[in-house]
Amino acid sequence: MFRFIARRLLETIPVLFIIVTATFFMVRFVPGGPFDSEKATTPEIRANLEAYYGLNLPLHQQYTNYLKAIVQGDLGRSTKYASRTVNEIIADKLPASLQLGGLSLLIALVLGLSAGVIAAVKRNTKIDYIASSFAMVGICVPTFVLGPLLVLVFAIHLGWFSASGWYSWDDRILPSLTLGIVYAAGIARLTRGGMLEVLNLDYIRTARAKGASEARIIFRHALRGGLLPVVSYLGPAIAGILTGSFVIETIFQIPGLGREFVNSAFNRDYTLVLGTVILYAVLIISLNLIVDVVQVWLNPKLKFE
DSSP: OHHHHHHHHHHHHHHHHHHHHHHHHHHHHSSSOTTOOSSOOOHHHHHHHHHHHTTTSOHHHHHHHHHHHHHTTOOOBOSSSTTOBHHHHHHHHHHHHHHHHHHHHHHHHHHHHHHHHHHHHTTTSHHHHHHHHHHHHHHHSOHHHHHHHHIIIIIIISOOSOSSOSSSHHHHHHHHHHHHHHHHHHHHHHHHHHHHHHHTSHHHHHHHHTTOOHHHIIIIIIHHHHTHHHHHHHHHHHHHHHHHHHHHHHHTTOOSHHHHHHHHHHTTOHHHHHHHHHHHHHHHHHHHHHHHHHHHHHOTTSOOO
């Protein structure tokens, strides 16, 4: 396993290099710049700003300087917030995004696994049809539609929860539900399919013939094998939850990193855009590695290759 993890970590180096390089040049070729604003900036002030941030250097030199800085863990200074570094902004905004992602993932797992297992056990019944319909609706309705609908019903008409902000637990419920329900639908469908496949295997029939209880068969024998498709899905799903928070944080006015990333794109804040992309790339690569390890642990037939 150590060799497998070491090899995968080495493989991430060229992947991150490509991501950083592509993002660096894409943001530089986008029309406009970080110092373009409604108020006209004098040439002297603009020249001083560009010199301060190193934007007056040739593009290839800016690129090499940035690569040297990120190797040392320095993501640069924000061009929008001159008094703050990108590292400080990420440290300030990331906790809210992680809380939103963690709560959304918990909701997705609880709803998705429960609905999937119940639908598989009660297959071809009304319960199965209801759970499958829930999954289909969750897959078809995007977060930018579901979020305003939940706000309209539970925040405006019923007044149960807050419609925006991130100050109390009431503020966290609607955005977490919005993001969690969408991924719960996918988890439910995969759990149902995986459980149905496992429940038809010979060793399950043998366990029933030996008199094992239905609860033992489901949770001791079938669930572990039935979760394999879900584990494969969790890597991209968690990545989707993290990147999907861009929309949710904007809708619900959450002071997280996703919302800051959207604002940095509008502000042409080169360093903040790059720093956020690098962080999310590292998180996604790490999560996929963890998913690969868990898959082998759940299915010993697989090997670390």
